[in-house]
Amino acid sequence: MSAAEQRVGAGQGTGSVVEQLRERIRQLQAAPRRYLAVLRTGLSAVDALLPTGGLPLGQVVELCGEAASGRTSLALHAVAAAHQEARLCAWVDGPRELYSPSAAALGVDLERLLIVRPQAPEQRVWAAVQLARSGAFACVVLDLTRGVNPDGRACRVALAEARKLADAAARGGGLLLLLTSPESPADGVVRLRTEARDGDGWSVEVVRSRQGGTGARAELPWSALYPALGLEGGGRLLDVAEDSEDGTPDFLRDQSGALRNGLGILGQRPGRDAPMPPMRQGLDAALPAH
């Protein structure tokens, strides 16, 4: 009797284990793909600022800053981190200014980066929502800034659109990075503010975060983002001309044409920097002399 009970008990035990495993597999399949809980930027000082140890997946993170404060390259670092895991990323390039050679130098795999350039500004948010909701991209960057171009216009995100973005990021399970400028911030759950300080460094500050850590700030040298920028200590000018007092090359001081007898700025034959004068003029001048 007791042996039979034991057998039944054992049978139930294995059954429940199998059931548990089945339930676990079901959960794994039902959950959006998230092997990475966070996306590390690769800059340890920035990762240490965030309470999760990196940019949290499934959320909207906003990188807010002035035009040249390191937002874009920080986002590119996050994209490169996702590419190291062989995941896909998308970049909704509103101002049409992303420069891919620089992205490639930062470690971005250009084959795995989808660039979307909508014609109309109002399509940017829609495209980002579609991309983030699909779950096919580990990181979607939405560039809402007005860019370098002074007459470009920043794109403001309405409250309903911000909700849609947050919902899409949660459903797709990927990171949605918003690049914004201080005059038109968006409604990200986490907001990092980047600031260019001087030729030596820049800073990141957590301005808004639900999981705490607000107000944390880190200062980093520019070489963390651009190893070959070379602006530390006021920069370094290449000494082209030896007789110039201030180190400015002499071709900057004078209009090259006058000084160099009508030749190019390096003294080379015309045509290297300007179109050749038409042949006809020379002929006309030469003919009456003979």
Added chain:
Amino acid sequence: MRRAYLHLTRFPVQRRVVESPELAGRPFVLVEAVRGQRRVAFASTSALKAGVRPGMTLTAATALEPGLRHFDYRPEDELRALTALGEALLPLAPGFQLCAPDGLWLDAGAAHLCDGEEGLGTRMLSLCAELGYRAHVVVASEAFTSRAVARHGARRVEVVAPGDSARALAPLPLSALEGREGAAFSALGLTTLGEVAALPMGAVAARGGAAGARVHARCRGEDDTPFVPAALEEVLEERVVLDFPAESFEPLRFALKTLTDRLGARLSGRCRAAVRLTFTLKLDPSGQRQVTLTLARPTARAKLLHELARHRLEELRLENPVAEVSARVDEHSEDGGQQLALGDAPEGDAALEVVLSRLASTLGEASLFAAGLEAVHRPEAAHGTRAFRPPEARRGLSAELLEPGARRAAVSVASRERPSRLLAEPACLDAEVAESGRLLAARMAGRRHRVTALTGPERLGGEWWSETPFQRDYYRVHFEGLGPAWVFRDGRDGRFYLQGLFD
């Protein structure tokens, strides 16, 4: 030679139901014109139950079943569908021979790869069931034996061992002969093929001649009909002519499903995956529209292809109704399949394709791309656009061993000194320049930014052979209150320009 015969009972009727699922369980017939009269060629099961028989005139059939629907029987369409089915079965059999209108022979020489001939039959039936067809499979050594047993036998999968054909054929009725020879034997009072086989061979040859001797040999299980495999078409193209010009998308949807199902089956039969497809819509009475579908990840899955085609064609505005749809695979590649890991969604990359297709149809094909590098010195021309075709993510041992360091070779040293944002057209800088020619400050968006650090120059020039040569001295400048920027002094007019920002 061992061959399998796949018999699809009333194949044209099954095909109709697969293509228009609303016909399932309804009485309908396929009609052909015979000497000026419209006669029933094939009838659905419910029409047969109502008493409709093949060969009846359409008038008589409609009198029996007032709700009868009828469609034209087009033998060439049936042949195309049958060919597509044969191609879909190519992973199981190296070749197939059509036997219109409702069956095909397949080479069973590779049966040992599918757990023997029984297993081959079962797998063929399950593949047919995936495509929506019900069938019978018989594997035998002779063409006649396999066909007759498949058409008149009771079991869905049957294997007739070599030398056992006469016994398998014996219980079949005389109608299995399918010709006038059968009539001669039934006049003698015979009812089964076994009785025919039992007649003395000499007497049959004497009375029936060569034809009689052939029939007698077949009934004894001897048949030397050769197996002639069908030649595969080079171009993968499918076409559906709509029954009436479609004004809405709904009828088109069913046609698209037929097209993509067939294309998907044919592609997977050849182990290929579609990279680019062209859909052509012929309009009624004139005009046509072509829509190209480019896939980021090549696929042969019919469901995904259908979904993408639906996305692309749904929003199309056409001036005339659509009379005919065709789809052609312009480019295909090896189908590597997709390795899924635990936790992956079973549909794999379908989500990626669907979202790309949706974006492409709304924003335009040109708005989506992947960037590529060009070996050009002019900074704004150093990058180009490519089609977005991401490489497959590898998993497992191959990923761990092969992946690291396999890429990232082509990045040049100079691109480390490039800004992340670049203006396609350099903007003229409102600059304050010292007497020495040095840049002191610049005015941007109404604010003055002082220069606090400066590195350079980096001289870039070239294209003197073209209409637009350039000669520039580039400086990396830190503007106070803005950040580092990439500025150049143009050698042609001596002015400073803003090219990009180190953002």
